[in-house]
Amino acid sequence: MDLVQPGLGLVIWMTLAFLVVLFLLGKFAWKPILTMIREREESIEDALKEAEKAKDAIRKLKSDNEQLLNEARQEREEIVKSAREMKSRILAEAETKANEKGDKIIAEAREQINAEKSAAINELKNQVAALSIEIAEKIVKQELASNDKQKELIQNALESSKLN
Amino acid sequence: MRFNSLNTKTVAIRIAFALLFIFGSNYASASNENNEENDFNAGEMIMHHILDAHEIHLFTLNEGTPEEHHINIPLPIILYTDDRGVEVFSSSKFHNADHSYDRYIMHHEKIYIADADGQLVFDEKEHAINEKPIDLSITKTVTGILITVILMFFLFGGMAKSYKKRRGQAPKGVQSFLEPLVLFVRDEIAKPSIGHKYERYMPFLLSVFFFIWIANLLGLIPFIGGFNVTGNISITLVLATFTFVITTFTSNKNYWIHIFNTPGVPWWLKLPVPLMPVIELFGMFIKPVVLTLRLFANITAGHIIILSFVSLIFIFGNLFGDGAGYGVSIVSIAFSIFMNFLELLVAFLQAYVFTLLSALYFGAAVEEHH
Known part of the structure; x- marks a missing residue:
């Protein structure tokens, strides 16, 4: 039957045509296409690897940043803490100094007051003495009209002065 | 999926062959009895489409009438014989009543060398027994x-x-x-x-x-x-x-x-x-x-x-x-x-x-x- 009988002409043409296809496409199509597909695949793979690397680097950088930030935060806290301490210390110092100064001023004032007081008392004493002498003189002048009375007076005056 | 479709296909092939046998053979005998009626023969049509040809048949005008006309693209015929070497001519040369050109006769898309009377000789199975040139034609x-x-x-x-x-x-x-x-x-x-x-x-x-x-x-x-x-x-x-x-x-x-x-x-x-x-x-x-x-x-x-x-x-x-x-x-x-x-x-x-x-x-x- 014709259907399953190979024809010589067809076999020759097909062999020729397929050989030409194999040769020409093999040289000018399949080889460059496959090479370039492989090249591209390799470059894509490389790019992916690079991207992975970059990602890692970024991750590392991020963690570094985080660490830096943490450190900075800690430092800030420390600074604030020490500032607070210094403040309270300064305040305390100022308070003690002020207290001391106040005490000193009060003490000085007291001394002065005492000095003034004693000065005033002294003056009062002198004036009283002068007054007393004046009075005494007057009395004496009056009293000493008689001797008895002079003696009594001296006696009394002496006694009273002892009381002072 | 693949096996399913193949199964469908085998079934379809069986049905188609069964139909071909039933109708095709009926029609083959019918058309043999009465060639003038120009009946449709499915088996012949299908084989004609599947087998190789020396021309590309596009369509037929006025089919079944006396003015029937085939629209073909003729293809080059290349023959080699020991005595004449390589011969090249168009397949449209065979478009005549007895499908012959020069000393060649085309019978069922095969090219034979005509005998001394310019005829084909058939054996009892109606196969031509004439000598054949080596056919290197650009076929369909x-x-x-x-x-x-x-x-x-x-x-x-x-x-x-x-x-x-x-x-x-x-x-x-x-x-x-x-x-x-x-x-x-x-x-x-x-x-x-x-x-x-x-x-x-x-x-x-x-x-x-x-x-x-x-x-x-x-x-x-x-x-x-x-x-x-x-x-x-x-x-x-x-x-x-x-x-x-x-x-x-x-x-x-x-x-x-x-x-x-x-x-x-x-x-x-x-x-x-x-x-x-x-x-x-x-x-x-x-x-x-x-x-x-x-x-x-x-x-x-x-x-x-x-x-x-x-x-x-x-x-x-x-x-x-x-x-x-x-x-x-x-x-x-x-x-x-x-x-x-x-x-x-x-x-x-x-x-x-x-x-x-x-x-x-x-x-x-x-x-x-x-």
């Missing part, structure tokens, strides 16, 4: 081959060019359509079947895959004369022979050890009667034969089924009148459309199967000892 199938080859040059030449132009960049246009297919052949067929030595087989595998696929698709395009390239046994034979030759000539020592001293087989299967070596040796030749027949039979069967469904319209029309023909046409056309879609799948599937099996044979030829 050769035209199909050339179209396929030119398409391949055009597609893959362009593809290679755009790779050079857009080196290292993403594919574009026809490149992005074909690249997945090239990768499919490389990653799904060559690499798993052959292993790390796959690269030197890639040109053949790619060529054979795309040749079969494009030729299959060419056969499914209607109105261009019905090319049946991969459904012609000469074509599949050549392709399978390429596979066989490449397998044999690239094979390593292990391949031959496997054939003549199959490992893992009890010794009494090899000595004294070399049963296994003989079976393996036969297997070596059966493989390409099976490759030849599988592709040829699948594609031819697909064409026969589609043509049978179309023929049903005319068979019913002739049997039961025009009304029946119109009625059947609804079902027939629906089935032909379905079959056409199935054939689109089969076109790819058969290209895949042929390439895969070739790759497996190559893989066996270069397999390392383990």
Whole structure:
């Protein structure tokens, strides 16, 4: 039957045509296409690897940043803490100094007051003495009209002065 | 999915053949009795479409009337005879009453040398026994081959060019359509079947895959004369022979050890009667034969089924009148459309199967000892 009988002409043409296809496409199509597909695949793979690397680097950088930030935060806290301490210390110092100064001023004032007081008392004493002498003189002048009375007076005056 | 469609196909083939036998034979005898009636013969029409021809028949004007006129594209006829050497002329020269030109007569698309009376001599089975020149004509199938080859040059030449132009960049246009297919052949067929030595087989595998696929698709395009390239046994034979030759000539020592001293087989299967070596040796030749027949039979069967469904319209029309023909046409056309879609799948599937099996044979030829 014709259907399953190979024809010589067809076999020759097909062999020729397929050989030409194999040769020409093999040289000018399949080889460059496959090479370039492989090249591209390799470059894509490389790019992916690079991207992975970059990602890692970024991750590392991020963690570094985080660490830096943490450190900075800690430092800030420390600074604030020490500032607070210094403040309270300064305040305390100022308070003690002020207290001391106040005490000193009060003490000085007291001394002065005492000095003034004693000065005033002294003056009062002198004036009283002068007054007393004046009075005494007057009395004496009056009293000493008689001797008895002079003696009594001296006696009394002496006694009273002892009381002072 | 694949097996389902193949099953559907086998069933469809059986039905189609049954119908062919019933109606085709009836009509063959009917038309023999009364040739003047110009009845429709499905078997003859289908065979005419499937077999090779010396012209591309596009359509027929005024069919069934005395002014019947065939619209053909004539193709060059190339003959070689010992006495006259190479002769080239157009097939339109045979378009006359007795299909003869010079001393040649064309009978059922075969060219014979006429006897002294300018006649053909037939034996009792009505086969012409005249001498035949060597026919190297550019037939319909050769035209199909050339179209396929030119398409391949055009597609893959362009593809290679755009790779050079857009080196290292993403594919574009026809490149992005074909690249997945090239990768499919490389990653799904060559690499798993052959292993790390796959690269030197890639040109053949790619060529054979795309040749079969494009030729299959060419056969499914209607109105261009019905090319049946991969459904012609000469074509599949050549392709399978390429596979066989490449397998044999690239094979390593292990391949031959496997054939003549199959490992893992009890010794009494090899000595004294070399049963296994003989079976393996036969297997070596059966493989390409099976490759030849599988592709040829699948594609031819697909064409026969589609043509049978179309023929049903005319068979019913002739049997039961025009009304029946119109009625059947609804079902027939629906089935032909379905079959056409199935054939689109089969076109790819058969290209895949042929390439895969070739790759497996190559893989066996270069397999390392383990």
